[in-house]
Amino acid sequence: MKASMRHRLRLIPAVLGVLALAATGCGTRSGQPTAAEIDVRTLDVGSYSTAPLEFRYDYKHTLLDGTRLAVMRLADNMVLGAEIDATLHYLRGSGPILSTTDAKKVLADVNGEVVERNRMLFGWALTVTDREPDREDPEATKVTVSVMQFPDGATAERTARELEQTDFAVAPDLNQNVSIPNTPDAHAHWRPGIPTLGATVAQGSYVINVLAEIPKPSLPQLTNLVRMAFDNQRRLLAALPPLTREDILRLEYDPDRMFSRTLNPGADGAPSPFTQARYNSRGALAHVTEQYDRRKVFEAAGVDRLVTSGSTGATLLFRTRDPAAALDLAGAVLGQKYTGTADTPEAVPNVRCGSKATDAGPGLRYRCMVPYGRYVAAVESDQVIDLHQRAAAQYAILANSY
Template sequence: MFSRKTRLSVCIASIVTALSVAGCGSTVAGSSIPAELDVRKLDVGSYSTTPLDMRYTYQNDLSGGLKLAVMRLSDNVVTGMDIDPRFKYSTGSVPFVDAAKATTVLADVTKPVLERNKMMFGFASGSVDKEPDKSGKKVDGQSFTTVAVMQFPDEAIAKQAATEIEDADFAVAADKNEKIALPGYPDAHTHWRPGVATIGSVMAKGSYVISLYLSHTTPDLAALKDLAEKSYAAQVPRLDALEPLTAEEVLFLENDPDGMLRRTFNPNAMGLPDPGKQGSYTMQGFLHQVANTAHWKQTLTDVGLDRFSLSYAGSFSTSMLFRTRDADAARRLASTILDGVYPGVADAPAALPDAKCGEGKSTDDIERKRFRCVVTYREYTATVEADQLRDAHQRAAAQYALLANSQ
């Protein structure tokens, strides 16, 4: 079966982490419109309120292009809930652009196969049906899904790669594994080990290869086959709608196609693409980055979220921006973002309309800042975080001014 030696990395309990205090630039003179405050008067400290694209220019190259390709792919890879609503919790995701990283999800023996067939990039996502314990470890009676999607140079190579991945994985325990067929997907290469409650399957779809590693509570072959077919049924249509990229197209992907990153608080103007740290996603891409998939899918569907971005500024800090249906939806989203992770009462910056701040639970996690503040501007909801409340207020003010200056 596919390797389980490395568990998919677990995201934090609510959303990703916070922004650093290091800033640059100064407040850019902006203009207010009727019914809006004058952002020139806000206390933004030394933080810049200039849109990112006026401070940073992305230089297209292969490294950045592959990372953008991975983020594009993540917007089209299923979560466990897409397969079956009972898989409500994420075990994390793994973006990869080389065979070595891919084998943190696939079996080690597949590495030569991926290299020989020139795998371009891929993305894997895992889910479970019972919430992991506080340390992120599995609990008794837990079933899981792991779906990995990889792109290869063309359809013929993808088909060959799928066959070789299965052959290499099956051969690890050829005397114990048993090949099986999926009636709905005759092109899929599938096997299991009788008496073990897992199943592995791999199938080419155009220039893509889908790899599945799934489990059931008991070694029930019928249930495992059904779960595999549900996984393909959920994933295949998404790839049908996603045109594969040529090597040249990878080089010319846009870094900020919807103008989200230019509006996201990024004081150091660090704009290089980096999955999970610096990028723009659809709601699907966001859901791969949170632990409670069910909660966030419902929350974001209710507010009509269509785009999410996050930016980093060093020191394990991150800021986030959500684009919702309208201003009312943005305010509703803002009212939920502090729940759970930042439940403590903290003063909000008085000058910002509808701003909220919360204090987090004490933790040894260096990526969890003490305070989070949330601001809204029109259809946007944004978060900033800091270890000092005044710093969090200045960041919140800078983020609000940035949104006003980006219109």
């Protein structure tokens, strides 16, 4: 394994910033609940449409859009850091693999040709770490897991073998083969004295690649990290049937009508893993930095689905266990950045709003949480009037769709 592999990872940073959570909603004001359902036609929604997205955007079953839905489905089945090691609390980077260029961001450059030759369909990759990932830390432990789907099992097995052969051949006089417990069919190697270990295995039509990095060379520690990554990722893939190209074309765009319940001012409905995306709670955790803490929040609220919708001033919608859980989650999702006060739209029940500290980094200045039944949405804006109109429109969409 070449030494430069320790620095080859250039994953897309964890996104969906609206998912930054805090334990409480301190520093905010809550709207007053009403005793009965309000007439949403009386709400001030400005110019925002309250029609469900399904009436404003017509999804076309194309291979490109279907592939984007397929990578979201795969993200819903990616291993979490704590499932590999109890110390891996943070997500360092995450993103889809939709091309050879994407694959080369997480695999050795020499493997790009292997992926292209074997006709990769799509994939997902993420890196988890034990340190807050805002800077390079030579003492950090990191594990990168990449999952790619190929046309069939024979192609996947050939790809796994060729990825190992190509990577090993970079320094054949220095690299040594390694066996991974519980995974006798894995292809793995390391370079003694270098604190990294790379391994690849095929599972049906999938190929799993793992790169483990630790501060000091220790083959037992590296091997154990790879073993745990394989064990848990293979468990998840065992319940995820691979897709044919026809299957990809037939994937449902909005099976639980989450997009239709979410404010999307521009009707920007084209699937995107980041701006027009739907995930289960595991898939959402493939986008948030504080993965371990957010998992506890999601589990407490029974979050089983969320979407982000709209390319400008995106709206996020959670589906929780029940209305009480939605109210609890509303306080949490205001987040660490939105701890200042902000007026709420008085006509919209149970809304919680907050403002962001001036030094809290990029992002819109205000956020409101809009609960309705078991759903809770997050809307944002730089202007209070616009924020209130967005909150009112979102509430109306939820009320009309419930």
